Amino acid sequence: MKLRSVTLNDVRQFTSPVRVAGIGDGVNLLSAPNESGKSTLFDAIHAAFFIPHRSAKIKSLRPDVGGNPEIEVTLEDARGPLTLRKRWGRGPYAEVWRGGQLVAKSDEAEAQIAALTQSPADGGPAGLLWVRQGVTALDDTDKAAVKTRQDLLTSVTGEIAALTGGKRMDRALARAREELDRLVTLRGAKAGGPLDTALKAVAVLETRVSELNDKASKLRAALGERRGKRRELAELTDPVEVKTRTERLTQADAAFKAADRHASQLQAAEAALKAADLALQAARREIDNRARTVQAIETLTVQSTAAQAAAEAADARATEAQTALTKATETHTAARKTLREAEAQMQAALKIEARRAEVERHAQLAETLAQAETLAATLPALREAAATGPDARQLQALEDAAKALAIAEGLAQAAAPHLTFTPRPGAPAVTLDGTPLDASPHAITQAVTLDLPGLGTLHIAPGAGDAPDRLAGAQDDLARALAQAGTDAPEAARRAARARVEAAQRLKEAQEALKRLAPEGIDSLRGALARLAPQALPEAPDLPTATDAVERARTAETAAELETARLRPGFDTAREAALGARHDLGSLSQRLSDARADLTEKPDAESLNEALAQAETQRQTASQAHQALAAEAPDLTLSRAALNRAQSVVKAADDAINTLNTALAGLDATVAHLSGEGVEEDLADATARLSAAQATRDAHEREVAVLRCLIGALEAAQSAARDRYFEPVLTELRPMLRLLWPGAELSFDGDSLLPVELLRDGRVESIGTLSGGTREQISLLVRLAFARLLARSGQHAPVILDDALVFTDDTRMEAMFNALHAQAADLQILVFSCRTRALRQLGGTVLQFEHVN
Amino acid sequence: MTDGFRFLHSADLHLGRRFGSLPDGVRGRLIEARHQIIARLAQAARDHGARDILLAGDTFDSETPADPTWRQALLAMGADPALRWWLLPGNHDSLAAEALWDNIARIAPPNVQPLTQAAPVELSPGVTLLPAPLPRRHAGRDLTDWMPAAATAEGTLRIGLAHGGVQTFSEDASDEGIIPPDRAATAGLAYLALGDWHGQMTVGPRTAYAGTPEFEEFRHAGRGACLAVTAFAGAVPQIERVETGQFDWTEQPLSLVPGQDAAAALSALLPPSGAGRRDHLLRLRAQGRATLAEQQALRDAAEAAAPEFAFFALDTATLDTEIDAADLDALDHGGALRVAAEALAAQARDPARAEDDRRIAAGALNRLYAYLSEGA
Known part of the structure; x- marks a missing residue:
């Protein structure tokens, strides 16, 4: 699509028709001073394509004096020339003319106009370059337009916004997210939010409905049960039923009593019959007893005679056995007497033997006593000897003192000066303390006098020193030890000590011997001896002889005893047999006597037969009476069962009535309680509320679904637009940038898609630090890049630049002109500017406003 | 009775309904309006010269209304002793609600009469009411079937009072008890006053649903109303719609x-x-x-x-x-x-x-x- 002319009437300052015609391909320039209508033309072109003719959003295009804006745009598309006409306000219309013919009007015209700027099938930016920076159809305000024109860099934002939906997309997303956030979070319904409230309300009401259903069910059940019980009670208390039960009970009671009476009579008859039976049996027994007694008397008489003979024979055998036994007993008694006498003799012999031993013992004791007294007599001398002389301690002290003296003497000898005299031949004898002095050395341990004949005497003193003292001390010690030992010489002391030891040994041996002889002392020994004073021994046989006599007597006694024992059982048996026979005879005699007495007491046989006949007659009478009653007897068991049944029926009815009344009281209370609460009303209400709450919940859930669907669609479209167009636009932009700055690169923020840094001449510069000229140049190039992108997609969109180069210096302006011309090969570019002189070198088609007559 | 017998026919007051599905702000007003409908019905009766007000069932919304609901309703009905209220147990407040009807029988003012028996009741000399109370929520049979055989004196004006559907448009689709549309004719009724259908509807010249006097849901548009009826022996009754609903x-x-x-x-x-x-x-x-x-x-x-x-x-x-x-x-x-x-x-x-x-x-x-x- 390429614009060819634009005609305005009643648009802002143009209250009479003006036209900009002759718009050519490539670059077109409308250069005019401010307030000449360039921006009005820009806005009019925008309105012609984007504002429906019935829209009220044309207010900003109305002239101040009023009027109905009209715009006519001629253009060319792939099918040829085309004219669009629109009027807003009063008498609005939209028309599309092609080839001098009206081809569409009103909404159809709008549809065809919209199709001219239709976005590509993939959703690319359509009519993008018709729109000023960031301005879109529905938020078009003068304020926004002015603001966007003030900063051309925002045109980049505008292009990106048009691509990604811009502020409107953000607003829609924000609104949808805001409303979704009110309803849900990532974890589900938002606490306290409408959906959460609805869900909770549904839960509460479901619980409420459930509870009320339970209550209603309970109430209905109680009502049903009460109806049933009332019906049952009515049946039970029905007067006819009550009367029937009572009559049946009365009848059953009367029947039972009659049967009971009859049963008593029958029982009496049975008793009478039994009594008659017993009497008859007794009569028969009497007769039998008498016969048995007569028979017994006869039998006993025979038995008594036989028993008498047997008793006499047994007596004879017993007497014989007794005689033999008596004889054997006497023999035994004599043998026993002989044995006792022999044993007495042996006892006497034993006593004499015992007295003889006592005599021998007395003699031994006397000898022992003599030995003991002898030993006892030696003890005092031995004790004295054992206490005489030095004891072992004293002897040891003496030995120690003697040893010390020997040592002291040795030391004094060694320390003393020695005198050795060697006489000359013929010299006179020399004496030492009067003793001739020989040639051996003499130790001078004390003052001595040497007589030197012819010479005088020589006194020699050993001089001072401790050896003499020590020797004297040792001698003193020895003297004291000797004194304590009671001797005057060590050897004497040693002999005395040995004598003491030997005496002690002998004393010990004597004491031990005495102990053995008289362990309990000599006095005890003397007492024992005195008690064994010897007596004269009596006359008695010797022990062997007495022993022999005893043995013989014992053998005889044993034999006699055996004989007696042999005869005694026979005697006993015979005696018992005799006693038994006598007893049998006595018993039979007694029984016979008793039987005869018994027979005497019994009635005679005739009387007994008469009694029997009478008993048989009575028994027959009783039997007939019993049979008659038994034949007429009613069934007492049946009567009792009938009575029990009638009673149980009445009792069961009474119990049931009581139970029913109790149950009905409880059910009445339950029904009164529950029905008074209006359970069913509550249930109906709660059910309706639940239904409403569920509808509300469903509506909120549907709202969530709608919002998620919308957010998903918006985010997907935004993301797809960024992915699809961002890189291609950069590709288009890169060569244009390098027309101005060789090797330059522009980097963009990944989220906002806005340029952030410019790399040129090896330096990275933040967009914010760039000059106004550079920023507007970048903006213009970005827009051209989008135009190129559209052109490559087959949609040639005019690029309209409204005061796009305000800050660019002349040098850079040339480069921009070249860039515009370079891109204009297949684009139509309209440049509106007030910089008349600066743009004079731009070239291209020059446009101007023309008044139309 | 050449002047005819005039009475007010209403039904389905559903006192005690709470409107839980509606916002709090309006809920209280709707509840109060339901209570006030008693006074408006009384006023309508007075305005139309009727002494008797026949409520054809579902006076209460549940079998166990809260004490304030039924106590205050009885007090409101007793406010004008010159009027007489005839209360028929419907499916919502059937006779299974023993506690409710026991309580009403026990403490209702003299001018409030619960109709708990399917037996003739004299409304006025020469005028007999034949009520068909519901023994339980789902009757399962035609409760008006006794009316043809109900004996009344020669020349008596017989008025039937029943609750339930004559077609499958019953408010409760599970109700199996269908009242024959020609019951007025077969039972010699001067008028058969019906309840259950909340909208007002004339089934025949002598049979009509009064509808609820105060709507409580969107099923029926407009405002609730009742019927002022003048019954004649041997002639078609005069039936006049009287709007009573506030909302x-x-x-x-x-x-x-x-x-x-x-x-x-x-x-x-x-x-x-x-x-x-x-x-x-x-x-x-x-x-x-x-x-x-x-x-x-x-x-x-x-x-x-x-x-x-x-x-x-x-x-x-x-x-x-x-x-x-x-x-x-x-x-x-x-x-x-x-x-x-x-x-x-x-x-x-x-x-x-x-x-x-x-x-x-x-x-x-x-x-x-x-x-x-x-x-x-």
């Missing part, structure tokens, strides 16, 4: 086509503006198709009108969205917004999608339109 219940379809002024179409269905709207419950079911803009206009119009009504609901669940190119252009001519809008439009039109998914997509598109229209 007007209206449910109407709102059919739309693209290009139609949706707001104007909605406005055309609204009752005249005025104080009466406060007692009007209105439910409009939008159907057909409408563009995004038209739906937005419809929503705006509904939102503007709703506060004037006791209850106002616009149901757009079955309204399809007409995806209009101009609407999409209004969203954006290109770019991501346009792509998103077209994607949603495609989903909304995609027959392969489930209807609910299509409606959600259409809803999302409508929502996008609404968001972008805000402050435009």
Whole structure:
């Protein structure tokens, strides 16, 4: 699509028709001073394509004096020339003319106009370059337009916004997210939010409905049960039923009593019959007893005679056995007497033997006593000897003192000066303390006098020193030890000590011997001896002889005893047999006597037969009476069962009535309680509320679904637009940038898609630090890049630049002109500017406003 | 009885209904209006010279109404001792509700008579009422079958009173007890007063449903009413409709086509503006198709009108969205917004999608339109 002319009437300052015609391909320039209508033309072109003719959003295009804006745009598309006409306000219309013919009007015209700027099938930016920076159809305000024109860099934002939906997309997303956030979070319904409230309300009401259903069910059940019980009670208390039960009970009671009476009579008859039976049996027994007694008397008489003979024979055998036994007993008694006498003799012999031993013992004791007294007599001398002389301690002290003296003497000898005299031949004898002095050395341990004949005497003193003292001390010690030992010489002391030891040994041996002889002392020994004073021994046989006599007597006694024992059982048996026979005879005699007495007491046989006949007659009478009653007897068991049944029926009815009344009281209370609460009303209400709450919940859930669907669609479209167009636009932009700055690169923020840094001449510069000229140049190039992108997609969109180069210096302006011309090969570019002189070198088609007559 | 016997015929008061599905604001008013209907019926009887008011069943909404419900109702009926109220147990308050009818029999004022036996009752000398109380919710048989054989004195004016359906249009579809439409003729009735059908309907010259005097749902449009009847021996009774309902219940379809002024179409269905709207419950079911803009206009119009009504609901669940190119252009001519809008439009039109998914997509598109229209 390429614009060819634009005609305005009643648009802002143009209250009479003006036209900009002759718009050519490539670059077109409308250069005019401010307030000449360039921006009005820009806005009019925008309105012609984007504002429906019935829209009220044309207010900003109305002239101040009023009027109905009209715009006519001629253009060319792939099918040829085309004219669009629109009027807003009063008498609005939209028309599309092609080839001098009206081809569409009103909404159809709008549809065809919209199709001219239709976005590509993939959703690319359509009519993008018709729109000023960031301005879109529905938020078009003068304020926004002015603001966007003030900063051309925002045109980049505008292009990106048009691509990604811009502020409107953000607003829609924000609104949808805001409303979704009110309803849900990532974890589900938002606490306290409408959906959460609805869900909770549904839960509460479901619980409420459930509870009320339970209550209603309970109430209905109680009502049903009460109806049933009332019906049952009515049946039970029905007067006819009550009367029937009572009559049946009365009848059953009367029947039972009659049967009971009859049963008593029958029982009496049975008793009478039994009594008659017993009497008859007794009569028969009497007769039998008498016969048995007569028979017994006869039998006993025979038995008594036989028993008498047997008793006499047994007596004879017993007497014989007794005689033999008596004889054997006497023999035994004599043998026993002989044995006792022999044993007495042996006892006497034993006593004499015992007295003889006592005599021998007395003699031994006397000898022992003599030995003991002898030993006892030696003890005092031995004790004295054992206490005489030095004891072992004293002897040891003496030995120690003697040893010390020997040592002291040795030391004094060694320390003393020695005198050795060697006489000359013929010299006179020399004496030492009067003793001739020989040639051996003499130790001078004390003052001595040497007589030197012819010479005088020589006194020699050993001089001072401790050896003499020590020797004297040792001698003193020895003297004291000797004194304590009671001797005057060590050897004497040693002999005395040995004598003491030997005496002690002998004393010990004597004491031990005495102990053995008289362990309990000599006095005890003397007492024992005195008690064994010897007596004269009596006359008695010797022990062997007495022993022999005893043995013989014992053998005889044993034999006699055996004989007696042999005869005694026979005697006993015979005696018992005799006693038994006598007893049998006595018993039979007694029984016979008793039987005869018994027979005497019994009635005679005739009387007994008469009694029997009478008993048989009575028994027959009783039997007939019993049979008659038994034949007429009613069934007492049946009567009792009938009575029990009638009673149980009445009792069961009474119990049931009581139970029913109790149950009905409880059910009445339950029904009164529950029905008074209006359970069913509550249930109906709660059910309706639940239904409403569920509808509300469903509506909120549907709202969530709608919002998620919308957010998903918006985010997907935004993301797809960024992915699809961002890189291609950069590709288009890169060569244009390098027309101005060789090797330059522009980097963009990944989220906002806005340029952030410019790399040129090896330096990275933040967009914010760039000059106004550079920023507007970048903006213009970005827009051209989008135009190129559209052109490559087959949609040639005019690029309209409204005061796009305000800050660019002349040098850079040339480069921009070249860039515009370079891109204009297949684009139509309209440049509106007030910089008349600066743009004079731009070239291209020059446009101007023309008044139309 | 040449002057005839005049009485008021009503039914289905359903006292105790709570209207749980409606918003709190209107619920209380509706409950109170149901109670006040007793006074309005009494006034209608007085206005029409009737002493007897025959309630043909379902006076109470449940078999076990709350104590305040039935106690206050009895007090209201007893307010004018010159009137007599004849209460027939219906399917909602059948004789199975023993507690209810026991209580009524026990403490009802003298001018309130529960009809718990299917036996003739003398309304006035020469006028006998033949009631057919429901023993339980579902009678399962024709309870008026005893009326033909009911003995009354020669020349007695016989009036039948029953509750149930004469056709399958009974309010309770499961009710198997069908009253023969010619029962008035076969039983020699001067008039058969029926209840159960909440709308007013004449079955024959001597048989009619009075309908509920105060509607409680949208099934029947308009306001509730009762019948003022004058029965004659051997002549067709005179039956006069007497409007008694306070609230007007209206449910109407709102059919739309693209290009139609949706707001104007909605406005055309609204009752005249005025104080009466406060007692009007209105439910409009939008159907057909409408563009995004038209739906937005419809929503705006509904939102503007709703506060004037006791209850106002616009149901757009079955309204399809007409995806209009101009609407999409209004969203954006290109770019991501346009792509998103077209994607949603495609989903909304995609027959392969489930209807609910299509409606959600259409809803999302409508929502996008609404968001972008805000402050435009």
